Amino acid sequence: MRTSAIYKSLVGFLVVTVLVSCSLGTIERNPHGRTPRVEQRRHFNGVKKKVALLTFFNESPYGGEDLGITATEEFRREVNRLGEFVVDPMANKIFGSSKEIYAGGGVKLVQLSRKAKVAGVNFVVFGRIVDARIREKADEIGLVRETKAYAEAKIEIRIFDVNGNKEVFTDTIKAFTDDSSYRFFQGDRDSKLEYRRDLLRYVVKVAIRKSIGKILSVSEKLDWVGRVAKIMGNRIYINAGRSSGINIGDILKVMAEGQEIFDPETGAMIGVSKGEVKGTIEIVEFFGPDGAIGMLHSGGTVHENDFVQLY
Structure with a gap:
């Protein structure tokens, strides 16, 4: 009986060890x-x-x-x-x-x-x-x-x-x-x-x-940014869809293009500012291999070539 208990304990230890090692991410x-x-x-x-x-x-x-x-x-x-x-x-x-x-x-x-x-x-x-x-x-x-x-x-x-x-x-x-x-x-x-x-x-x-x-x-550390490719009536077509990981019901914020910021002393470009948030759209449908259709969720006017980000 004692030998059987030791055997079961050893088996249990090995199982736990394997499970822990398999759970590691890298x-x-x-x-x-x-x-x-x-x-x-x-x-x-x-x-x-x-x-x-x-x-x-x-x-x-x-x-x-x-x-x-x-x-x-x-x-x-x-x-x-x-x-x-x-x-x-x-x-x-x-x-x-x-x-x-x-x-x-x-x-x-x-x-x-x-x-x-x-x-x-x-x-x-x-x-x-x-x-x-x-x-x-x-x-x-x-x-x-x-x-x-x-x-x-x-x-x-x-x-x-x-x-x-x-x-x-x-x-x-x-x-x-x-x-x-x-x-x-x-x-x-x-x-x-x-x-x-x-x-x-x-x-x-x-x-x-x-x-x-x-x-x-x-x-x-880098932002994902998509784009408004086309507007037809109240339907807003986005250049990213199912293949890019967009989901039905996602809320995207619509942003105007940012401004390039330059160093006044050297003239070198430092980076690009965040564009103004114009509103939000809700994804309602997919189209093509990797496109999505949204409807205006809040805010004002949305234009073609505006940029979008996850809210």
């Missing part, structure tokens, strides 16, 4: 990026912000254009997996690539900020691979040798807040990994090159995954 990663990614936060129920993701470019002497594409697509996959954002497929048509933004010193983002806001974009993510390299060490004794490869990457990621018309985040993320394999010293050259490319791609993906938590933290 999973920590080791320096090599080999543990699972940050899990999706289960309690998110807000409106999804629209992200303009510009193609990353590679400044390192290794990997070529392929590494920039790898970084961009990994970021897209991670963001889509979270379910808290909508990646704008037309972003590159508005802003171009990350390389173009860097070449212009970021001025292009400021110039196109209003166009992006009208398109419903909330923030722009762009960046570059500053460095990516791979090193190998091998035991030369015998026909079979052990080769150990070390790969590292350094990626710079920036965020431009469209509504505030300014850059709000920049960070450099480093990642490294290593791998071990046995190779015949007369091994196929093409296979070795492909192996090196795969390892470089992997370490770039690790760096991107390490950045996602920071992107989430920054995005939480």
